[in-house]
Structures are given as C-alpha cells and as structure tokens.
Amino acid sequence: xxxxxxxxxxQSAHLCIADLAPGCAPEPVTSFKRPVRLAxxxxxxxxxxxxxxxxxxxxxxxxxxxxxxxxxxxxxxxxTSAIRDAANRPAVLAEVEDATGVRLTFMTGEEEARLTxxxxxGWYGWSAGExxxxxxxxxxxxxxxxxxxxxxxxxxxxxGAGRLTRHHLPDIxxxxxxxxxxxxxxxxxxxxxxxxxxxDRPEPLTRxxxxxxxxxxxxxxxxxxxxxxPYAERFLDRERLRAWVPRLAARSxxxxxxxxxxxxxxxxxxxxxxxxxxxxxxxxGIERLxxxxxxxxxxxxxxxxxxxxADLAPGxxxxxxxSGAERGGADPGVTTASANVSAGAPAGASAGAAASAxxxxxxxxxxxxxxAGRGRHGPGRLHTVPWTS
Numbered sequence: 001x002x003x004x005x006x007x008x009x010x011q012s013a014h015l016c017i018a019d020l021a022p023g024c025a026p027e028p029v030t031s032f033k034r035p036v037r038l039a040x041x042x043x044x045x046x047x048x049x050x051x052x053x054x055x056x057x058x059x060x061x062x063x064x065x066x067x068x069x070x071x072x073x074x075x076x077x078x079x080t081s082a083i084r085d086a087a088n089r090p091a092v093l094a095e096v097e098d099a100t101g102v103r104l105t106f107m108t109g110e111e112e113a114r115l116t117x118x119x120x121x122g123w124y125g126w127s128a129g130e131x132x133x134x135x136x137x138x139x140x141x142x143x144x145x146x147x148x149x150x151x152x153x154x155x156x157x158x159x160g161a162g163r164l165t166r167h168h169l170p171d172i173x174x175x176x177x178x179x180x181x182x183x184x185x186x187x188x189x190x191x192x193x194x195x196x197x198x199x200d201r202p203e204p205l206t207r208x209x210x211x212x213x214x215x216x217x218x219x220x221x222x223x224x225x226x227x228x229x230p231y232a233e234r235f236l237d238r239e240r241l242r243a244w245v246p247r248l249a250a251r252s253x254x255x256x257x258x259x260x261x262x263x264x265x266x267x268x269x270x271x272x273x274x275x276x277x278x279x280x281x282x283x284x285g286i287e288r289l290x291x292x293x294x295x296x297x298x299x300x301x302x303x304x305x306x307x308x309x310a311d312l313a314p315g316x317x318x319x320x321x322x323s324g325a326e327r328g329g330a331d332p333g334v335t336t337a338s339a340n341v342s343a344g345a346p347a348g349a350s351a352g353a354a355a356s357a358x359x360x361x362x363x364x365x366x367x368x369x370x371x372a373g374r375g376r377h378g379p380g381r382l383h384t385v386p387w388t389s
Contacts, residue, residue: 002029003304004067004075005297006060008104010039010082010138010162011212011265013059016297017070022309025122026301032066034059035265038082039138039162046087053092056083057099064100064382076300078387079104080112081139081160105387109156113142115299117151120208122302123294129205132198134280135295136213136273138162141280143194145201153197157190159280161213161266161273169272175249180275187279195284207286209236210295212266213273217241218291219261230293237288238281245274300387 004017014033018026036059041052060077067075083092084106097103107115116135121128133151135142139160146152168183169175209218214236219225221241223234248256248271256267266273281289 001074001304001308002070002072003301004063004070004072005300006063006067006075006077006102007297007300008036008038008056008060008077008079008083010036010080010160012036013056013063014297015063015066015075016301017067017072018301020301020305020308022305022312026298026305029070030066032063034062037265038086039160039166040268042082042086042162042166044166046085048083048086048088048092053095056092057096060096060100060102060104064102068382072382074383074385075102076304076385076387077102077104078300079106080137080296081109081156081158082137082162084109085139085158102382102384103386107387109140109142110154112137112140112296113144113154113156114151115303116142116210116296117144117146117154117299118149118302119294119296119299120210120292121149122298123292124206124208124290128208130202131206131208132201132204132284132286133208133210133292134214134277134284134289135210136161136276136280137211138269141276143198143280145198145204147202152201155194155197157194159187159190159276161269161276164272164276165269173250173252175271177246177249180245180249180271183272183275184279187276188283191280191283198284207289208292209277209289210292212263214277214289214291215293216261216263216266216270217244217274217277220244220259223261223291234291235288236277236281236291238278238286241274241278241281245271245278248274 001020002017003020004015006013006015012033012035014031016031017029019029020026034055036052036055038048038052038056041049043049083089083104086092093104113133113135117131117133120131120133124131130145130147132145133143137160139158139162140156141159143155143157144151144153164183164187168186169179215234218234218236221237221244223236224232251259253267256262256270257264262270281287
C-alpha cells in the first residue's frame with residue numbers, strides 16, 4: 001500500500017509518501033514541503049490571516065499533484081495546532097476544501113503525543129525501555145512516556161515556539177533579560193502544573209526530543225549536520241542550550257538565521273523554542289536527550305501499518321457477511337476490508353500476490369473518494385482518509 005501523509009503545520013505543509021508492507025518498516029518514496037508560515041500570520045486573537053490561508057491552499061494543491069503523480073492509494077491529510085486552535089478554523093478548513101477538494105482534519109494534542117511516541121518507539125525499539133518524549137511544535141508541546149508500544153501518558157500543552165513568541169516576546173531585538181525570565185517562568189509553571197501524571201512513572205531509560213525545533217537546537221549546540229544522515233547520533237545538552245539563550249536574545253532574526261542549524265523560516269521563534277526546550281528539560285530533570293529523526297508523520301505511517309497488519313493477520317475472522325454489510329463497528333482509522341488474505345486474488349495466485357491484493361482491497365475499503373471535479377484547482381480523483389482519533 002502506498003500512503004501519503006500530509007501534515008499542515010505552523011511553518012510548512014509537508015507531504016510524506018511511503019510504501020507500507022506487513023513486517024517491514026515504512027519505505028520512503030518521496031517527500032514534498034512548502035512553507036505556509038501560519039505562526040507568523042496568526043494574530044494575538046488567534047485569527048489566521050488571508051494571505052496565509054492562500055499559502056495553505058497553494059501548498060495543498062501542489063501536494064495533491066505530487067501524490068497523484070506518485071500513484072498513492074490513499075492520503076491522510078491533517079492539520080496540527082496552528083489550524084486546530086485558530087479562532088477562524090472553520091473558515092480556513094472550508095476555504096482549503098473548496099479550493100482543493102481536500103478536507104483537512106485534525107487530531108487532538110494528546111493524539112499527536114501518542115503518535116509521536118509511536119514513531120520514537122519504532123525508531124529506537126524495545127531497547128529504549130521506559131521512554132520520555134518531548135516534541136515542540138509551533139502551537140503546542142507534546143509530552144509522552146511509557147515502556148510499551150502505546151504510551152502510558154500522553155499530554156499536550158500550549159507551549160509551541162510560535163505561540164510563545166506571539167504572546168510572550170516583543171517584536172524588537174535585543175530581547176530584554178526580564179522578558180526572557182518571564183517567559184521561562186511561564187513555561188516552568190505550565191509544565192509543573194501539567195506533568196503530575198509523570199510523577200509515578202519509573203525513571204526513564206531513554207529521553208527523546210523530536211521535531212524541527214529540537215533538531216535545529218541540537219545542531220546549534222554542536223550536533224552533526226543533516227547531511228550526516230538520519231543514523232548519525234544527535235544529542236541536545238541542556239547546559240549548552242542554556243548558554244545559547246542570551247545569545248539568541250541578543251540577535252535579530254537575520255542574525256539568528258546565519259547561525260548553524262537555524263533556518264530563516266524559524267529564526268523568529270528560535271528564542272522561544274530554546275527557552276521552552278531548556279526549561280522543560282530542567283523541570284523534567286533531563287540533562288541530555290537524544291534527537292529522533294522520526295516524529296508525527298512517521299507515527300501516522302506506523303499506525304496505519306499496524307492497522308494493515310491486523311487486517312492481514314492469519315486467521316482473522318472476516319468482518320463482513322456475504323452481502324458485504326459490516327458486522328459491527330471498526331476501530332477508528334482501521335481498514336474495514338475482509339481479513340482473508342486471498343480476497344481479490346485470482347485462483348492459483350501466490351501468497352505474496354494474495355497479500356498484495358488484500359492490502360489493496362483494505363486500502364480501497366478505508367478511503368473516501370472525492371467527487372470528480374471537486375475543488376477549484378484539484379482534479380478530485382485523490383482518495384483521502386479523514387483522520388479519526
């Protein structure tokens with residue numbers, strides 16, 4: 001099954017396409033990324049500006065074209081907190097669907113935490129033991145921990161780097177020490193009030209940070225470059241990061257963008273990202289964390305892969321009667337095709353061909369076809385899977 005995951009975040013719309021096969025890790029096919037800069041275009045009342053909405057429409061339109069060009073079986077399009085928490089969210093979603101035919105759905109912050117944990121667990125494996133995960137986005141920060149495939153605790157707090165920049169830092173530089181101190185105190189208070197659920201958990205064996213914020217901060221403090229590849233070990237040291245906070249506060253956006261690891265798009269929120277990362281590590285007692293290359297999009301891929309493997313499991317009882325009607329409800333986000341691996345395969349076909357046919361049948365049963373001609377720009381042929389948590 002070839003699946004596309006379209007993630008519309010605070011800075012960019014990112015499409016990841018991968019082939020899913022039972023028993024295998026997701027095999028990357030291609031990725032596509034376009035800036036949308038929602039964080040900087042959202043005012044203090046939470047309203048996303050019209051130009052930013054146009055950028056989202058353009059990015060989704062291009063993503064649909066890329067997805068169709070690569071022959072995907074289905075796409076999961078979703079938006080994170082930048083749109084989920086927007087005051088004019090219905091208008092944003094309606095404009096995108098009207099223009100492209102793609103209905104952006106969104107998951108809760110807790111579901112984002114769960115899926116990001118799933119990605120990190122998939123990357124590090126069972127040897128990670130009890131794992132504590134932090135993910136800093138533009139609008140929220142996710143925290144999860146556990147020792148099993150699913151997290152024991154999954155939390156989301158409104159401590160995204162873009163949100164904090166917008167509401168707690170002045171637009172001028174250098175940023176005063178008292179403003180940085182006030183932001184650090186705010187972050188410390190929010191996290192301290194939120195993480196009571198972690199108090200009874202065992203000491204984590206592995207401490208992980210995911211997302212571009214952690215990746216860029218790790219690079220800023222000396223981690224290997226991106227071209228070293230995903231398997232290069234990358235760490236973020238709290239004391240090194242703390243030393244960089246006043247340096248970021250003293251620099252303009254243009255000056256920050258010239259630092260190693262800091263992109264032009266994220267330079268404006270780099271200070272807030274550093275403060276929330278350093279403060280969260282302090283409150284949670286983390287001196288150093290590992291930076292994981294997999295995050296939310298990979299978590300969605302792994303979640304769909306698990307559903308596919310469940311449907312293809314030997315001995316799975318067919319959930320449909322002979323008329324094709326569903327016998328009871330399916331799990332959210334899980335395909336509803338027959339689990340008989342020979343379904344859709346011609347007589348005498350190999351086991352591999354049968355499994356492939358069953359996978360395609362499962363995909364077809366789980367997706368929603370957009371009506372032909374839907375959307376001003378999109379051709380309307382793409383199958384999408386609305387996210388359901």
